[in-house]
Amino acid sequence: MRSAELGSFSSAARRLGLTPAAVSRNVAALEGNLKLRLFQRSTRSLTLTEAGERFLLSIRDHLDSLQGAISEASNEQSEPSGVLKLSMSPTLGIGYILPLLPEFMRRYPMIRPEWMFENRQVDLIAEGYDAAIGGGFELSPGIIARPLAPAHIIPVASPGYIGDRVPPDDPSGLRELDGIVMRSMRTGRIHQRQMRNLAGDEQPAALKETIVVNDPAAMRSAAFLGLGVAMIAKADALAYLESGELIRLIPAWYADAGPISIYYANRTLLPSKTRVFIDFLTEVFQRERWPERFAGTLG
Incomplete structure (x- = not known):
């Protein structure tokens, strides 16, 4: 899936923390087991075959659910942990979200923030983000928007x-x-x-x-x-x-x-690090009355 989304064994390897050779071997093993060629390879490009396109469509949602289930099972008896990669606009992020970080880290010390402040719509899945905060995102398939406050x-x-x-x-x-x-x-x-x-x-x-x-x-x-x-x-x-x-x-x-929302992948079971952050952010927005205070209807 990562090789298909990123169009490169090397890019997939960087995302997964593997070597390009290991990714290539695993893909070759999968093709051998399926008796199908999934990719057309050249020195400059990596593209899916027609069979590869069909296979990717058939496994995408199921693999996300499986990964979520494994993550949930492994973390059920432990604290939420791992890298929490977020994208948000600089003005909203630095002004409102970043000041929440001390409180969040006191609650969840095993989560390591990796927060990007940028004025663009990111591709959550292809770029490896757990969530994004902002407004006006075009919802691609598999992405959920949870409104937080009016923009x-x-x-x-x-x-x-x-x-x-x-x-x-x-x-x-x-x-x-x-x-x-x-x-x-x-x-x-x-x-x-x-x-x-x-x-x-x-x-x-x-x-x-x-x-x-x-x-x-x-x-x-x-x-x-x-x-x-x-x-x-x-x-x-x-x-x-x-x-x-x-x-x-x-x-x-x-x-x-439109609304200021938090965007995340549509998975039956979210990783616990993502789920607790979404719940925390929703709680703080209500506690600070930001939906009411951000509304232009109040002069």
Whole structure:
């Protein structure tokens, strides 16, 4: 499975902690037992044969369940342990998830965190991640999304920038102010937001492209420096709003970017290290009232 997903015996070997020769021998032994050629090999590529494609489809879900069952059985009488590899956005991850690490490690000292802070959608299975935290992921087959809190986007600016300016009454008034906008690294487009209020009215957020960046933390910093108005997640702005370093404009309006979720592989039996982290994270989000505090519906 790993050789097929990664397209290379060497890559599969690195993922599994084996030598490329050992992976090649095991695949050859499997082909000998099945009396089927599963891969077409060349010096530059490794591709599945038609029989290999069928075989991979038939075993994928069953092998995940079997690995989960073995992991669960072996850990049933012991503490959750092993490397917990997570992917999350830098702003949410460093601002909210990383500060939870001391408490989590006190509870589960045998788990070793390997946490990646990155603004991209990872392939959980192919890249060997146990879970990812963020929003807007396209769900590939075999992946589950468990919502944690809303990802509501709000316009913010520094008190110094607003100064003597007249704050807008609705999204149309944002066009009169300097805009700090973000260009998607994936599509190359400027993010456009559709705003709504509790009455059900909708309007586009018509920000000028005064400053263009490619990172939400940079947008927040530019707004903090008094350079204009940024549309950012309320979660990213919350500490600055509470301290008064940023103020929220048109507080009756917000844009809905979907939920912040934790994503993980759809397995009948999750490894205990993953299961206890999901339960821990869900518990903390409720304890800290983050679903309520991240909501743009509260002005």
